[in-house]
Each structure stands twice: as C-alpha cells, then as structure tokens.
Amino acid sequence: MINTDTILASAKRTILSESESIAALVQYLDNDFVKTTEAIYNSKGRVVVTGIGKSAIIASKIVATLNSTGTPSLFLHASEAIHGDLGMVQPGDVVICISKSGNSPEIKVLAPLLKRYSNILIGMTANKDSFLAKQSDYVLHAHVETESCPNNLAPTNSTTAQLVLGDALAVCLMELREFKSEDFALYHPGGALGKKLLLRVGDMLDDINKPQVSPDCSIKKAIVEISEKRLGVTAVIDNEKIIGIITDGDIRRMLNDRDNIAGVTAADIMTKNPKTIKTTAMATEALNTMENFAITQLVVADDGVYKGILHLHDILKEGII
Template structure:
C-alpha cells in the first residue's frame, strides 16, 4: 500500500468522498438556515460559537471568518463553558452549538443552561434527531453519510461539512450587510490583501525621491539626477507639468547612438508620452498599469502637476506583488 499509485488513489477517493458530501449539503439547506441568518443579522448582540473536540476547532475558524466579515463573534469551548466560561454569553447574544452527533455529554449539559438563559440557539449538527437537534431553535443540517477515514471514525468529512455551513452563514451575512472591499480592508489592515485594498499611490511615492529636470537640462545633469534618485528615472517638467520622462534605458540607448553627448539636453533624449498615475489611485492600480506596459516606474500626478515616482520595488516591499 506504500506505492505512489496506491497513495494517489487514496487521496483522490478522499477528495471525491468529501466533495460529494459537500455537494449534498445544498439539498439539506432549508428555512431554518434562512431564519438563522436573519436572526443573527437582526441581533443586537454577538454570535457565541461553541463545540468540543474537532468541532471546537471548526468553531474557532467560523468565529474568525465572521469577525473578518463584519459579524462580531466569540469562541466558547463547550467544556470550559460548564466550568465557568458560561459568563461569556450576554443577554442579546446568539449561540451556535456545533456537534456531529449532537449527543456528547458536554453538549447535553450545556444546552439546557443556554435555554434557561433565554438565548436563541442554532445547531450545526449531522443528526437532527439528536438531543442538540431537538433542543435548538434552528437546526442547520450538516449530515454526511461517511467519514473519509476508512474506519468511519476520525472526523474528516463531517468537520469539512461544518466548516462549509459556517462559510455559507458568513457569506450570507456579508451579502446582507453590504460588506464592501473597503470594509474588508478595515478589518485586514496588516496583510497583503488589506494593503491592496487601502494603500494608495501617494502612500508609497511619498517615501521616494522626486527626480526632476527641465527641458534644457544638459545630459550630464540628467545622469546625476537619475543616479541620485535611485529610481532609474526622472521626470522632465515645465512649470511643474510633466512633459517627458527619461529612464536608465533611454540613457543606454543614447550612448549606443552618439559618441559625444556634449550639448545634448533632456529634450533630445526624453520619451514624450510617459505613463502617469494620480496620487489618489490605489497602489494595486499602479501595479496593474506597470504589468500591462512592462515598466517598473510610473510618474505620479496631483491635480495635473508632477508629484513624484512610484517604483515596482515599493509594491514588492509592501507585499502587493
């Protein structure tokens, strides 16, 4: 059984089994699901999600997904809840209990305590007829016919199903709330994804030098300006308006064409149609513009005037590329 073929066969069978079980969940979604979403959306409190064993691990992931998409959520371990953590649940909170069997000892102890406190309770379970299933206000059916484990014991397919139900809840709530990419960026400011959503060109160009020459600047001074800026480029301006651009590449091409560049000015070697971007544009838009045109810098404008340079290295440093 240790051959590559047998390993690949087992892997493919596992994926196929879990895939079929997940597809079947769509047939189990009913009005309880819609009403549970409406309950959470209208609630003035938080969502408290609890479970034990592998279901507790899934609960923590669902909590993270809800929090990151605009629905305040808190994880409460079922075992800890009956030993003091039940105080996490406030009056307006909605409780979600996750359990494959719905009959674990901790769940049987916890559920009556939640009901006594008058909190609404949603069950995510693979057994609607279980203790949890019959006691919950709403039941989200996460039934799976078989675990991927050959002994039908290790939680595999069942925990995947629980996770998918949680994702479906989160996405429905996200849509109802009108949660936008700007909202997402507010909750994810530190990661590369968040930076793509909130970083603007000015945030990056402002840390760079601002190389600039005039039309009549001689080539030697142009070379010095480009070298000192460390950006491989300079803008050519007139009354602070961009009229051209000179890059390292332009200088190399000039050297292949002339033996003596005495008397040459910026106007003689510049490109007259540089790619520019407004400083208020998103940094990710600058990235796309660079990729589309195969360039590594863009001249930045503000109200039609030259404002600086954004370089591909700025984007790389921030993890946007």
C-alpha cells in the same frame, strides 16, 4: 513494504467520500437555515459559536471566517463554558452549538444554559432527534451517512459538513451585508492581501529623493540626477508641473544620434506627456499600467503637480506580486 497504489486508493476514497457528503448537504437545507441567517443578520449582538472535541475546532474556524467577513463572533469551548466561560454569552447574542450527536454530556448541560438570556440557540448537528436539536430554536442539519474513517469513528465527513455549513452561512451574510472587497481589506490589513486591497501609490512614494531637473538644465546635470537618484529616470519640471521625463534610454539614444552634446538641454531630449498616476491611485492600478505599457517607472502627479517617481521595484518590495 508500503504499497503506493494502496495509499493513493485510500486517499481518493476519502476525498470522494467527503465530497459526496458535502454535495448531499444541499437536500438538508431548509427554512431553519434561512431563519438562522436572518437571526444573525438582525442581531445587535455577536455570534457565539461553541462545540467540543473536533467540533470545537470547526467552531473556531467558523468564528474566524465570520469575523473576517463582517459578522462579529467569538469562540466558546463547551467544556470551558460550564466552568466559568459562560459569562462570554451576553443578552442579544446568537449562539451556534455544534455537535455531531447532539447528545454528549457537555452539550446536555450547556444547551439549556445558553438560552438563559433568551438568546437564540442554533443547533448544528447530524441528529435532528438529539437533545441539542430539541433545545434549539433552529437546526442546521449537518447530516452525513458515514465517516470516511474505515472504522466509521473518526470525525471526517461530519466535521467537513460542519465546516461547509459554516462557510455557507458566512457567504449568505456577506451577500446580505453587501460586503465588498474594500470591506474585506479593512479586516485584512496585513500581508500581501491587505496591501493589494489597501496600499495606494502615495504610501510607497519617496517624496524627498525624487529626481527632477529644469527644462533648460544641461545633459550632464540630467545624467547626474538620474545616477544619484538611481531610478533610471528623471522628471523635467517647470513651475512644479511635469512637462516630460528623461530615461537612461533617452540618454543612450542621444549619445548614439549626436556627436556633439554641448548646448543640448533636458527639454531637447525629454519625452513629453509621460504616463502619470495620482498619489491616491491603488498600487494595483499602478502595476497594471506598468504592465500594459511595458514600463518600469511611473511619474506620480496630482493635477499635473509632480510628486515623485514610482518604480516597479517599489511595488515588488511591498510583496503585492
């Protein structure tokens, strides 16, 4: 029978073991890490990251992180490299080769070949006395005392250490490049994250079916406009300029306050100086404005010229929140 306490104890040991290995990496950071960062920052080529086995999977993730944070990179599988893919490495590229032992047969064949164009070779290894370390221009010391595997065999702590060193390298490069959230958005245009960073009010606006009435129009016409456009509001426009809005709440309050609505015009019940936002504003800014003023619609206007109504549902539909 499975023992719950045993499972949880094993999971906790693994997490603690890996976290301790990561924390210990700090003491192995040296000038080679600095030189590696500088070499990549000053390179006119790409970063080629290679490895074999579990290290290859880590290499692929490091490439993804570098690419998404402004450092052009590509993944090269060590075993495929010696069977034709070595042509991916071009003059000016910086190569990072990942191997825990630094002595695997594929690495021994590959490491000298990676420098054929005088490429800078970075070795990421737990063994500074390994073949890879000795072939490398700089060494990123991914040292771990043991694996969290009970047999001290399956790559666990070691691959986590490699991953963390890759993240540290990517963050250092981001800071050197002064990589901002706007830059991040350009590399992540899809999904909720991209929309949150890139989507503007004008991108969501229906500028054809925009509710609007003139100041002197009848209340009946205003009600019809609100109902047809189904946004719960209509703008009151004079010479293309926004002068007020009428919401369905304004209509209800008017009916409660007045026994006779004959002769009442839009200008009589409109709310003057409504909250507005420009088409160039970020969608997140529009959302913040709605939350701050507890409203569900915003008038969109550029320099007072009416462009349409942005509804909270438009933002929700884009999946930003």
